[in-house]
Amino acid sequence: MAIFRKKEIATNEFDQVIVGTSLTKEAWKRLKKNKLAVVGGVIVIIYALVALCADLLPLYPYDQAVTSHRNLRPSLTKTAGELMMEQEMKNLFFQAWRGGRLELSDEEDAQIETWIQQSKTNNVWDLVYARGMQAIEEGTFEWNSSEQRRIDNLLEDIETETLITINSVSAPVDGEMVSIEDMDYDTILSLYAQLIGADIELVSQSMYNEVSAAVTNELRANDSSLTGEDLTAAVEMEMDAMGETAFQNRAVQNIIGYIEQIAQRSASSDINSLITSGQAQLPYRGTFDLSNGLHVELEVSRVHERRYICGTDYLGRDLLSRIIYGSQISIAIGLVGTITSIFIGILVGALAGYLGGKVDYYLMRFVDIMYGLPYMLLVIICMAIFGRNIINLFFALALVSWLTIARMVRGQIMSLKNQEYVEAARSMGGSTMHIIFRHMIPNSLSIIIVYSTIRIPAFIMQESFLSFLGLGVQAPYASWGSLIGDAVSSMALYPYKLIIPSIIMVIFLFSMNFLGDGLRDAFDPQSKNQL
């Protein structure tokens, strides 16, 4: 077709090149003139790139919880260790103030009392810390022995504690090294049995028990009224219904966890001796072989030398990493949801618009009925029925969001159907498919593109809303909405946890909206003052 033909340039009699300007080209020109839209577009692209390349960025794993790093504030300059020390000292100073050993002026005392009543803990801590440090410098305050001991212990921990991250575990299978994540159930089971020196039958039995215990817990969480025999029966039914592959998948996940734990444990003593003897420098990247030939690649680092630019959450996970991985999910939901809804919308809309008559009538009444139902409620019910995972979330959102686009496409197709150029194409013997694909879709594409750019932020908002309610993305995954939802409960104490994801999300939504507005103005200049 025309696209694959060699590009020839038409010239007039003076050899001046004459190239046509298509509507798309003109729209692009107009878009480039719109600064706000360009800035929005650039920001959106940056977001998309960062989200796409999250695995390549030097980020801490988003699901790695470091227990001692809980609720660290964001800091560009201080390491986690320093922040931990600061926090510890704040506590100690506060206790000293309570015990009357740290003396402040009367106004400051009164101020602290009011802050405590208003539960402005951060203010209290900051003031006490500042005054305490001042007092130590002036020599008017000294730690007592127990406090000194706590500080020393913490200091030692900060200096010595290491974190072993298992990057991969592999084992030789038929002479080749295979990662345990790619192995089938039987191989991994026998490897694990070998590792712990137990009988395969026993291990297999215990795996079954573990999975059924997990199922029991899930059932109990869903329906607290289940007890005794009912519960046992339900578990049995569930286990039967699960099927071989589903069971094996769950068991494999468990075994991988165990193997990594064992690897961590057995590696730590060796590595520590290496470090204390000065043979290894931290951070250390190396390999380690387990007794049965399992080959472990690991990374050892000083855990308290980490820097958390955006702080950490209540489990000690890096917030920056969680935000970036969360943006992956949020943006993906925006895109996939929009694409799905556009696909359904175009199909239904084009059918209704082109065929008209009864088909049109029934389809549109169906759309009307769907419009009448409370939208969010429908999604929530869907999530409740089909279970809470990302795929269902996509599905539930797409299911109810194609309505507007179906109406829009229908209107567009109906108006195009009576255009003279479509009649011309028919009078020239063009088939229905030819007319739809060559005339109708290209002519309604611009409005679809514009609409979908405006839809993406709406999808992200809906997903965030669901995640905020706890119906969306489940741990350990994160999305912008779930991050904000998690942060709300500790809003007063750790405002950064709420503010940072919110700002990130707001910037993206703004950029997307500006881009969408810009696209609309570019593609359809007349509609500028209408919508």
Place this chain on the structure above:
Amino acid sequence: MENKEIILSVRNLKQHFPIDEGGILKKTVGFIRAVDGISFDVYKGETVGIVGESGCGKSTTVRSIAQLYKPTTGEILFHGVDLCKADKDTLLKERRNIQMIFQDPYASLDPRMTVRNIIMEPLRTYNRRGLLEKKYTEDELEERVKDLMEKVGINKAFVNRYPHEFSGGQRQRIGIARALALNPEIILADEPVSALDVSIQAQILNLISDIQKDMGVTFIFIAHDLGVIQHISHRVIVMYLGKIMEISSSDELYSNPLHPYTEALLSAAPIPDPKIERNRKRIVLEGDVPSPDKERHCCYFYDRCSKRMDKCASCVPPMFDCGNDHKVACFLYDDRPVAEEADDTLTEEEQKLKAKEARKHKKD
């Protein structure tokens, strides 16, 4: 013009559009009789002009001929083949020889296609199905597009341009080039100049005349500008309310209008000379064009005719042959031989509807 060959023959063509009411339980409550039983012949190489007020069925006639609408009843014989009953393949083959030029040059070209693609579209469609003289290669088609562009007076360097980069006149030329692309025998021009400026109108009309002289294409030309029709057509059909009032050669019609409606129509056209224009007596018709949704068993022009007689109210006038190829549907000339009987029978659907209503009345 002696021994003229009939190329297209329309026999008792009716085009009725149903008026529907209600949503799910749709029922037809009546019909718009856009074209209500017309017959005429078109000879090879001539230009037939169709005139009439807005809504008299000119465009519908042409679109029915082009098979954009499926006619309710009647025959459209093209080289003896009835297009209404032709199957898909025959229709496609015959359609090649019947092309259209549209009224609005801004709406009749796809804004997302280049001029090349617009003109090539019919060629590609027919080439792909092997319905052209031979299989053309893409380069040959390209050549043909450029020839066509030269023929209609557009710089062939503009092939890559888009319709919005041209003026109205240029767009209409592109439309003409597209209609010419398949070398049709007959071109249906649906008010091709009414959307253009007067100076451009002249250019387009001259272009059409030239094309006719060069290629011997037959034209059916619609306009509501009587001057344009006089200038371009050999024969003229005057339509009113979906019926033909008068058919005649152009010179005869303008010098000797027979039907009262034609007289009124001609008197409404301004004469470009202030002196004559001021002194001329104009026939002003009273009232509006009646709605075409009623069944009529009288002369269609009865309501507004200045010369109406009792006879006119009782039956539809047949076409009277006044000699010199002049036919008129008016009882003023009932001393002349009847050329064609008027047909006021109902279509099947209408009969069904009427029967239904009659049953309903009986119940009441």
